[in-house]
Amino acid sequence: MTTALGVPRWVLVLAAVGAAFVLAPLLALAARVNWAEFLDLVTSESAVTAMSLSLRTSTAATVLCVVLGVPMALALARTSFPGQGVARALVLIPLALPPVISGIALLSTFGREGLLGGTLQVLGIQVAFSTAAVVLAQTFVALPFLVLSFESGLRVAGTRYEAVAATLGARPTTVLRRITIPLVLPALLSGAVLSFARALGEFGATLAFAGSLQGVTRTLPLEIYLQRETDPDAAVALSLVLVVVSLLVVAVTLRTPTRVPRPGLRPE
Amino acid sequence: MRGAWVRMATVLTVPLLGALVGCSAPTPAGGSGASEESASITVFAAASLQHIFTDLAAWFESEHPGTSVQLSFAGSSDLAAQILAGAPADIFASADERTMTALVGEERVRDTPLAFATNRMQIAVPPGNPARIGSLADLAREDVLTVICAPQVPCGAATKDAERIAGIRLKPVSEEMSVTDVLGKVASGEADAGLVYVTDVLSSEGRVIGVSFPESQQVVNTYTIAELAGSSNRAAAQEFIAAVMGEKGQSVLHAAGFGPPG
Numbered sequence: 236m237t238t239a240l241g242v243p244r245w246v247l248v249l250a251a252v253g254a255a256f257v258l259a260p261l262l263a264l265a266a267r268v269n270w271a272e273f274l275d276l277v278t279s280e281s282a283v284t285a286m287s288l289s290l291r292t293s294t295a296a297t298v299l300c301v302v303l304g305v306p307m308a309l310a311l312a313r314t315s316f317p318g319q320g321v322a323r324a325l326v327l328i329p330l331a332l333p334p335v336i337s338g339i340a341l342l343s344t345f346g347r348e349g350l351l352g353g354t355l356q357v358l359g360i361q362v363a364f365s366t367a368a369v370v371l372a373q374t375f376v377a378l379p380f381l382v383l384s385f386e387s388g389l390r391v392a393g394t395r396y397e398a399v400a401a402t403l404g405a406r407p408t409t410v411l412r413r414i415t416i417p418l419v420l421p422a423l424l425s426g427a428v429l430s431f432a433r434a435l436g437e438f439g440a441t442l443a444f445a446g447s448l449q450g451v452t453r454t455l456p457l458e459i460y461l462q463r464e465t466d467p468d469a470a471v472a473l474s475l476v477l478v479v480v481s482l483l484v485v486a487v488t489l490r491t492p493t494r495v496p497r498p499g500l501r502p503e
Numbered sequence: 504m505r506g507a508w509v510r511m512a513t514v515l516t517v518p519l520l521g522a523l524v525g526c527s528a529p530t531p532a533g534g535s536g537a538s539e540e541s542a543s544i545t546v547f548a549a550a551s552l553q554h555i556f557t558d559l560a561a562w563f564e565s566e567h568p569g570t571s572v573q574l575s576f577a578g579s580s581d582l583a584a585q586i587l588a589g590a591p592a593d594i595f596a597s598a599d600e601r602t603m604t605a606l607v608g609e610e611r612v613r614d615t616p617l618a619f620a621t622n623r624m625q626i627a628v629p630p631g632n633p634a635r636i637g638s639l640a641d642l643a644r645e646d647v648l649t650v651i652c653a654p655q656v657p658c659g660a661a662t663k664d665a666e667r668i669a670g671i672r673l674k675p676v677s678e679e680m681s682v683t684d685v686l687g688k689v690a691s692g693e694a695d696a697g698l699v700y701v702t703d704v705l706s707s708e709g710r711v712i713g714v715s716f717p718e719s720q721q722v723v724n725t726y727t728i729a730e731l732a733g734s735s736n737r738a739a740a741q742e743f744i745a746a747v748m749g750e751k752g753q754s755v756l757h758a759a760g761f762g763p764p765g
Contacts, residue, residue: 348692363693364648364676446677446688447653453678461680464580464655 261478268475269468276472284450285458286476292366292454293434296373300430303374304381305423309411311382312389330379337375338443345371345444368445369452373434380433381426388422389415425488432484436477544739545573545591547582549598549726550683551622554706555759556596563746570739578681579657586611586731593734594743596726598622599657603727616729618764619747620756622700624661624722626714627689627707634695639669639716642696650685650694653678658685661722662698669718686711700724702760725764 269276276282310316311323329337344350345362355362362368396418400410416423438456445452447461455477463470548556553576560572575582575592579602586592587609595612596619597603603616628636634647642649651673652659659678666673676694679685685697690710697711704713728747730740746752753763 342691342693346691346693442680442684443687446650447679448675448677457680461653461655463584464578464653467584 264471264474264478267471269472272468273472276466276469277476279469281449281453281458281462282455282469282473285453285455285473288366288369288450288453289435289455292369292373293431295370296377296434297427297431299370299374300378300381300434301423301427304378304426304430305385305416307378308382308385308389309415312386313394326382327379329376334376334437334439335443338372338440341368341372341375341440341444363444364446364448364452366445366451369437369441369454372440372444373437376437376440377430377433380429381423384422384426384429385419388419388426391422392418428484428488432481435480435484542569542736542739543571543573544593544734544736544743545575546594546596546743547575547577547586547590547592548594548596549579549582550576550681551598551700551702552576552596552726555755555761558755559746559752562751563743566746567739567742570742572743589733591733591735592731593736593740594728595731596728596747598724598726599660600725600727601657601660603729606729606731611732613730613732613734616727617744617748618725619728619752620726620764621762622702622724622726622760623762624658624665624698624716624719624724625701625704626716627686627697627699627704627711628695628714629689629692630709630712632712632714636696636714638714639665639718640671642698643671643673648693648695649673649675650677650679650688650697651675652682652685652698653680656681657724658682658698658700661724664722665698665716665718668721669716700760705760723762726761 307326311319311326316322332340342349342363345355345368346352347356347361347363362371392415396414397410400414401407405413436456437454438460441447441452441454442457447453447457453461455473459470459473459477462473546556546560556574556576560574563572564570577585579597579599582592582595583597583602583606586595586606595603595606597606597616600616600618603612606612607616626636626639626642628634634641634644636642636647641647651662654660654663658681662673677688679688682699682703685694685699686703686707688694689697689699690707696714699711701713704711728744730737730744734740757763
């Protein structure tokens with residue numbers, strides 16, 4: 236083991252304790268898996284339905300996060316307006332809120348008795364207990380990850396190329412499409428992957444806001460929680476599947492460099 | 504200087520780890536000899552018993568000076584899982600017989616469990632009953648948003664029984680994880696009706712109103728209580744069970760809407 240310059244040994248000891256604290260539960264989970272029946276457990280009808288629902292809703296939520304989050308990050312990083320600091324803090328609130336509170340807040344907005352409930356009912360839209368409610372809950376909790384990631388990408392990239400493009404006569408939309416987005420693409424990708432992971436793991440807001448029905452609102456985390464009641468083996472097996480998916484997500488994110496090392500297009 | 508840092512890190516870390524490890528071991532009960540007969544019992548009770556057992560424990564402590572009652576409330580199957588994992592508890596009060604039977608099968612229970620209360624199902628509707636629910640069959644109507652418990656949890660199993668007896672098939676918009684989740688969806692007005700227990704309607708204090716249905720007479724949920732094999736304070740545990748089975752316990756249970764056992 237090579238010790239990097241200036242890292243005291245006790246820091247490494249604490250780091251090892253921290254690593255063990257994170258890894259031990261995952262290994263313990265893997266140790267509890269009933270491998271003989273693993274395939275049967277994770278391919279049961281309810282498990283496959285929940286998994287497919289989770290993948291579909293998380294993908295939809297990620298798309299929504301990109302569509303809404305990129306403009307939000309641009310507004311925060313590339314413009315200045317009064318109350319910007321407050322706006323940034325507000326955007327990040329879902330990160331700090333317990334998910335159940337997010338669910339109750341969504342219910343107070345989109346529920347039948349909620350703020351927009353009357354309007355939605357006139358339009359014939361029933362949000363609660365629908366797959367759309369799951370997507371809304373996931374988007375609500377995942378959006379800050381995309382905004383944070385994209386905004387910091389924008390700040391690291393700086394505005395030099397955008398300024399040059401603008402002086403050469405490019406319109407704002409062209410600059411955004413040809414310069415800004417390609418330059419910050421890695422940050423956008425890692426933000427999207429993190430949002431997807433957060434959406435995939437969403438539990439509390441979904442339970443409080445969307446309900447739980449097979450094929451409609453019962454995502455994989457809800458299915459795991461329910462299976463735990465009667466079939467702990469199935470719950471453990473499905474948990475391991477989610478852990479593996481999370482590991483893949485983390486691996487993808489780590490492999491994505493935060494900046495594009497492109498010749499001739501380097502900031503600084 | 505470096506040595507000081509190492510010492511500081513150790514001083515900070517060791518008690519932290521000790522605290523983490525210590526969580527899994529039973530801690531000695533009571534103060535250190537403040538009272539000569541200080542004792543503590545830990546009672547794991549089904550979530551639906553929260554109000555009743557909180558009252559009962561306060562009464563028990565006043566009747567037995569020096570004895571303190573620690574209460575832990577959660578879904579019966581959650582509590583059973585904790586007991587199987589070695590949680591230090593003296594008494595378990597389950598909301599259904601199935602969960603208790605599972606613990607008996609694992610030899611975690613000292614004596615034969617005693618039935619101490621019964622509970623029946625009732626339809627919960629939002630105040631004003633907007634969907635005009637009058638019977639169990641109304642819950643199967645196309646225009647009614649019905650919420651029930653998932654069949655995997657005790658209230659869902661009881662719901663299945665009620666459906667079978669009534670000869671109907673509900674098409675719920677959601678199968679919730681617990682009876683309190685069902686209650687929440689009805690109280691917030693998201694659902695038109697839900698199937699819960701009589702005691703849930705009473706404890707909601709008007710947030711939902713109850714509609715009785717005749718089939719519920721045949722779906723009775725029996726609550727059982729037992730001293731656990733790992734109990735460290737047998738005398739106090741037996742006295743607490745006696746209090747639940749006795750006049751005081753039964754009157755509190757009756758007031759909350761529970762029926763007499765058996």
